[in-house]
Amino acid sequence: MTPGEAATAAGGQDAALLDAQGVGKRFGAVVALSDGRLRVEAGEIHALLGANGCGKSTLCKVIAGTVAPDSGTIAVGGDVVQFRNPRDAEQAGIALFYQELSLIPQLSVAANIGLGREPRTGLGFVDRRRLNSEAEALIALFAGVAGAELKPEAIVADLTPDLRQIVEILKVLARRPRLIILDEATAALDGRQSARLFEILRARKAEGVSTLMISHRLDEVFAVSDRITVMRGGATVAQLVTAGTNRDQVVRHMVGDARIHPVTSQRMPPALAEPRLTAQGVRNARVHDVSLSLRPGEIVGLGGLQGQGQSALLQGLFGALPFTAGRVTIAGETVALTRTADAIRRGLAYVSGDRGRDAALTGRSIFENLVAALLVREKRRLVRPSELDPLATRHADSLNTQYAGLDAPIGTLSGGNQQKIFIARWLATGPRVLLLDDPTKGIDLAAKGDLLAIMRKLADEGASILIYSSEDAELIEWCDRVLVFNSGRIVTELAGPTLDHFHLARAAYGEAA
Ligand SMILES: Nc1ncnc2c1ncn2[C@@H]1O[C@H](COP(=O)(O)OP(=O)(O)OP(=O)(O)O)[C@@H](O)[C@H]1O
Numbered sequence: 432m433t434p435g436e437a438a439t440a441a442g443g444q445d446a447a448l449l450d451a452q453g454v455g456k457r458f459g460a461v462v463a464l465s466d467g468r469l470r471v472e473a474g475e476i477h478a479l480l481g482a483n484g485c486g487k488s489t490l491c492k493v494i495a496g497t498v499a500p501d502s503g504t505i506a507v508g509g510d511v512v513q514f515r516n517p518r519d520a521e522q523a524g525i526a527l528f529y530q531e532l533s534l535i536p537q538l539s540v541a542a543n544i545g546l547g548r549e550p551r552t553g554l555g556f557v558d559r560r561r562l563n564s565e566a567e568a569l570i571a572l573f574a575g576v577a578g579a580e581l582k583p584e585a586i587v588a589d590l591t592p593d594l595r596q597i598v599e600i601l602k603v604l605a606r607r608p609r610l611i612i613l614d615e616a617t618a619a620l621d622g623r624q625s626a627r628l629f630e631i632l633r634a635r636k637a638e639g640v641s642t643l644m645i646s647h648r649l650d651e652v653f654a655v656s657d658r659i660t661v662m663r664g665g666a667t668v669a670q671l672v673t674a675g676t677n678r679d680q681v682v683r684h685m686v687g688d689a690r691i692h693p694v695t696s697q698r699m700p701p702a703l704a705e706p707r708l709t710a711q712g713v714r715n716a717r718v719h720d721v722s723l724s725l726r727p728g729e730i731v732g733l734g735g736l737q738g739q740g741q742s743a744l745l746q747g748l749f750g751a752l753p754f755t756a757g758r759v760t761i762a763g764e765t766v767a768l769t770r771t772a773d774a775i776r777r778g779l780a781y782v783s784g785d786r787g788r789d790a791a792l793t794g795r796s797i798f799e800n801l802v803a804a805l806l807v808r809e810k811r812r813l814v815r816p817s818e819l820d821p822l823a824t825r826h827a828d829s830l831n832t833q834y835a836g837l838d839a840p841i842g843t844l845s846g847g848n849q850q851k852i853f854i855a856r857w858l859a860t861g862p863r864v865l866l867l868d869d870p871t872k873g874i875d876l877a878a879k880g881d882l883l884a885i886m887r888k889l890a891d892e893g894a895s896i897l898i899y900s901s902e903d904a905e906l907i908e909w910c911d912r913v914l915v916f917n918s919g920r921i922v923t924e925l926a927g928p929t930l931d932h933f934h935l936a937r938a939a940y941g942e943a944a
Pocket residue numbers: 458461462463464481482483484485486487488489490833842843844845846847848873
């Protein structure tokens with residue numbers, strides 16, 4: 432923007448709450464943003480969409496003062512601003528929810544929420560009573576949809592991913608911003624928690640507060656947003672009014688000419704073979720007396736509200752959260768799954784959507800992250816890149832991951848592209864039983880289609896797949912049958928005509944199909 436144009440923006444009558452124009456940002460050779468443009472009005476909910484790696488998080492970080500842009504202008508309420516750090520942005524009324532979370536795990540919930548703006552006593556000490564009561568009032572916003580563990584004194588490291596995500600949201604709300612920026616804030620939340628968040632945002636909107644939300648879930652975008660900005664390849668390509676557009680148009684802007692696998696392709700029912708894996712009466716901290724069997728070629732879903740034992744079952748089968756009772760068989764043989772290395776060697780693979788906690792070898796290269804599981808499976812200690820390089824490249828490319836080279840640190844990838852690498856890590860082991868724990872968190876629509884195609888191919892080749900997804904649509908469209916969990920138990924099995932949104936919701940809330 433020229434100085435003349437900047438002056439016009441500053442003097443304009445109907446200045447937007449936020450107006451970003453021509454924002455550019457490079458990281459070394461990578462052009463993260465070439466022409467980021469975004470206009471957010473006061474009192475609106477605005478969605479920022481685009482495929483993984485298209486520059487959404489970088490644009491938000493520029494707006495929130497975390498990343499310094501190379502070019503472009505940002506105006507807040509008509510005034511051109513230059514934020515040197517997040518504190519500057521906060522003073523201008525902008526607060527960002529970080530996709531990778533900005534919490535200090537060793538501190539309490541209240542300390543994290545109040546970080547940097549702690550109330551003080553007359554003597555200048557932190558006023559813990561006020562800190563806790565302020566946190567208490569914020570926590571109450573999620574009353575009834577968050578576990579009782581969410582308390583001001585709780586240590587963040589002890590919380591489940593959904594509760595940590597809620598704490599990050601509360602940390603943003605505590606700052607009372609005029610512009611709330613949420614970078615995939617619902618990724619770890621279940622349906623009820625997301626719905627509550629949107630209620631809160633609508634209430635803020637009525638007070639003139641705006642929200643900018645990044646989401647890969649088009650259902651929620653169409654349910655709550657007023658306007659949509661779509662980015663592709665580092666540039667803004669469309670600015671739309673939600674009521675005047677539809678899913679297909681938005682997706683076309685997002686992917687350009689790229690191809691998307693049809694997500695609803697039909698497949699043959701799996702052959703009736705002997706079970707590959709059975710569990711009888713298994714238990715651990717969150718699983719109470721669960722029995723199931725998985726045949727070769729089957730894709731079986733785990734449904735229900737978040738945190739009902741689905742993840743604990745998958746972790747139990749993988750030896751990460753060993754069962755304390757019951758029996759598991761693989762190919763007819765009783766096995767003790769007490770260590771993940773044993774599970775990997777028996778052909779099991781576990782993909783978690785919680786990339787922060789379970790997946791990343793932080794500080795290591797993409798290559799090391801890709802081959803980590805394969806080396807355990809093969810019991811190999813020495814890495815011979817000449818042998819592994821082609822394999823790593825093939826698997827990294829299988830989900831259309833964007834990366835500069837296999838040597839680049841994993842942390843330089845966008846969130847969704849990191850998740851694709853963690854999925855590829857397990858595909859590289861050639862698993863016979865694939866355990867997927869909400870694997871599509873943060874990955875874009877095209878990659879979801881690619882993942883489904885890969886799952887179907889693996890199943891057609893005889894693998895068995897057990898998948899938990901927080902998105903019912905994935906369970907309905909991807910699975911042969913779905914076991915619905917409630918309080919650590921399977922309450923219903925849905926298949927064929929009963930495998931739909933209605934029956935899933937009814938079973939999740941405690942009624943049998
Ligand atoms: N600190 C960094 N160092 C190097 N490259 C980076 C860095 N941060 C982002 N990038 C690159 O910039 C591009 C844009 O990343 P960004 O995180 O903004 O994408 P995004 O649209 O938010 O993606 P996602 O949907 O996967 O979260 C990607 O290619 C990413 O690898």
